[in-house]
Amino acid sequence: MRGDNEALIRGLCQTAYVGDYQALCRILGRYKMYVDTRDVGLSAHLMLEGFWEMWVTHVISSLVREGATVADIGANLGYYTIILAELVGPNGHVHAFEPNPHLAGLLAKNVFVNGFEQRASVHRMGLADRIDQEMILIAKQDDPKNGYMTPYMDDLTQDVVHVLSTRLDSRVDWETIEFAKIDVEGAEQLVWAGMQGLLDNGCMKTVLLEFTPDRYDDPKAFLDSMMKPGFALSRIDYNFGIVEVTPQQILNNFAANEDIMLILRR
Numbered sequence: 001m002r003g004d005n006e007a008l009i010r011g012l013c014q015t016a017y018v019g020d021y022q023a024l025c026r027i028l029g030r031y032k033m034y035v036d037t038r039d040v041g042l043s044a045h046l047m048l049e050g051f052w053e054m055w056v057t058h059v060i061s062s063l064v065r066e067g068a069t070v071a072d073i074g075a076n077l078g079y080y081t082i083i084l085a086e087l088v089g090p091n092g093h094v095h096a097f098e099p100n101p102h103l104a105g106l107l108a109k110n111v112f113v114n115g116f117e118q119r120a121s122v123h124r125m126g127l128a129d130r131i132d133q134e135m136i137l138i139a140k141q142d143d144p145k146n147g148y149m150t151p152y153m154d155d156l157t158q159d160v161v162h163v164l165s166t167r168l169d170s171r172v173d174w175e176t177i178e179f180a181k182i183d184v185e186g187a188e189q190l191v192w193a194g195m196q197g198l199l200d201n202g203c204m205k206t207v208l209l210e211f212t213p214d215r216y217d218d219p220k221a222f223l224d225s226m227m228k229p230g231f232a233l234s235r236i237d238y239n240f241g242i243v244e245v246t247p248q249q250i251l252n253n254f255a256a257n258e259d260i261m262l263i264l265r266r
Contacts, residue, residue, distance in 0.1 A: 002054050013050035022106075023047055024113075028057075031082050032113045034106050041143035042076060052079050056208075056261060059236050060084070063179065063206055063263075067091040070179040071168065073127055073191055074098070076145050078107040080181055085116040093119055095174060099126035099137050099163040100147055126165035127184075129193035137161040148185040165190075169197025181208045186215035189222050199229040207231070207264040214256040223247040231264035 012029040035043035064087040075096035104124040139147025213219040
């Protein structure tokens, strides 16, 4: 049961400060992760509890097969990257995408310290709808998980970083990706537009995508575009796990600013 797992993991959680605003902590009772002690959005939970969104963690663990090629898009510190690397095993591969330079550095350390450098590649870039597109990354130091990319300089009150993005369907070694977790704080529609090659060739079988209606100009049109490749739609429910849902229920039954983790399977 999830509650039993959470209690066990909390009991095994350990944290050691290593200097320069970094700590090394134990997550999920076994993996090592470097985190940023200034980060109150994600790192604080990993340091004190040893897990993140266990309801999502459980579902991901049930969807990924050994030997698969998968993508963690918006990888952050690599919490899901590490889980995915374990799940795919030595014959699979994880492509982790993180445009935030600081987070990408910690992500690479976390892949290395867990011995997964042969089965996980860290791509220090964003994904969007064009190749070699310059984007603006806007992120707060104390909550970088809510950082977002935009093609426009629309917020000059915060620190911005110039990053390059590309299409997910632009490289041969990404053509066999069959599972993708997409959590990019509003840039999901750009990522979706840039992965049409994988959708058309039939390789992409399962997508987890964080959907927040008020982040898109036309949320209904975005949902419609997700259904066109023949996916069945579900969502991850906090209490009940995978629950079937319709696009209309997503639009009518949830607040416009609510984060909904969708599951697309075919």
